[in-house]
Amino acid sequence: MKDSIKVFAPATVANVVCGYDVLGFAVNAPGDEVVMHRVEKSGITIKKITGDDGRLPLDAAKNTVSASVKHYLNHIGQPDLGIEIELHKKMPIGSGLGSSSASTVAGLFAINNLLDNPLTPMELVPFAMKGEELACGYGHADNVAPALLGGFVLIRSYEPLDIIRLPHPEGLYCAIVFPEVDVPTRDARQMIRQKVFLKDAVTQWGNIAGLVSGLFLKDIDLIGRSMKDILVEPVRSILIPDFYKMREMAMESGAVSFGISGSGPSVFAFTKTEANASFITQKIASHLTSLGISSKTYVSPINNNGPVILD
Structure with a gap:
């Protein structure tokens, strides 16, 4: 047993x-590291x-990593085990890229490996959701499940929790741009309508079904035309500078689709080549610079591995 x-x-x-x-999927970069x-x-x-620029709590009861590890240790019957944690944030906080999720997942994967893996990655998901609950007030799984399992993930149900790992085309690339503006997840969630028209719901679930079908059929064009949101994006896009201009630029540059990552402000596009993804990130970043907004960019295929042990 490792120490x-x-x-x-x-x-x-x-x-x-x-x-x-x-729905959610993992990317190769950025991410977080935990030493345990x-x-x-x-x-x-x-x-x-x-x-983290001093933004995250060192109090073990308030930090998502330690809090989720505590739930895990209670579950496996080792609540008094001595654990010391170092968290190294390698990705921006509040980016809409699952920052708290990456930290929590790294911690849970670490403790599970230290104890010779008594639980499967799928069995770790509920403990990671406890970390999300602490971070943003709601224990959703669309970040933590793909971070733990890798790949593209569907949460069919939360009660009971039912998670399906989906296939995807190999030639699908993701272009991500993080405009460095503040969009707190809690605030972004509170903007969303609680009631919707039936005709809008029908359109939305048709698009979700089309996206999942496109993933199974490995039909990138079907994936692209299914990625439309008439319920959440029109509200959340208000918080993101020049969102519709960025979308126009991406689509005119060959993107298959374009949208908000998580609660924003990061945006992402699917493309058919890595070169096209790089071109789109550079073009959007230049546009943001012209507006006086700095940004970070990432290009990645869908990450099938999830967390990994580093030497």
Whole structure:
């Protein structure tokens, strides 16, 4: 049994335009790292956090990583195990790319490996959802499930929890741009309408079914024309600078689809080539610079691995 481990867990794109709270996929970068040690002193302590500009709590009861690890240890009957955690943020907080999810998943994957994997990655999902509940007030799985399982994931049901890993075309690339503006997840969720018209719901679930069908059929064009959101995006896009201009630029540059990642402000496009994804990120980043907004960009295929142990 190991005494220490270092784990990387990936960022994720949740909602995937039309699949609010039920669809998500993992990307190769960015992501977070957790270093975990078994120690003699009982209880969980957070020794160090880097890359967060002092924004995250060192209090083990308030940090998503330690809180979810505590739930895990209680579940497996080792509540007094001594664990020391270092969290190294390698991705922006509040980006809409599953920042809290990546940290939580890295921590859970680390503790599970230290204890010789008593639970499967699928069985870790509910504990990761506890971390999301602490971070944004709602324990959704569309970030943590793909971060843990890798690939493209559908949450068919929350009660009971029913998660399906979906296939996807190999030639699908994701272009991500994070405009460095503040869009808190809690605030973004509160803007969403609680009631919708039936005709809008019919359109939305048709698009979700089309997107899932496109993934199974490996039909990138069907995926693209299904990725339309008439329920959430029209509201959340208000918080994102020049959203519709960025979408126009991406689509005119060959993107298959374009939308908000999670609650934003990050946006993403699917493309058929890595070169096209890189071109689109550069074009949008230049546009944001012209508006006086700095940004970070990432290009990735869909990450099938999920978390990995680092040497």
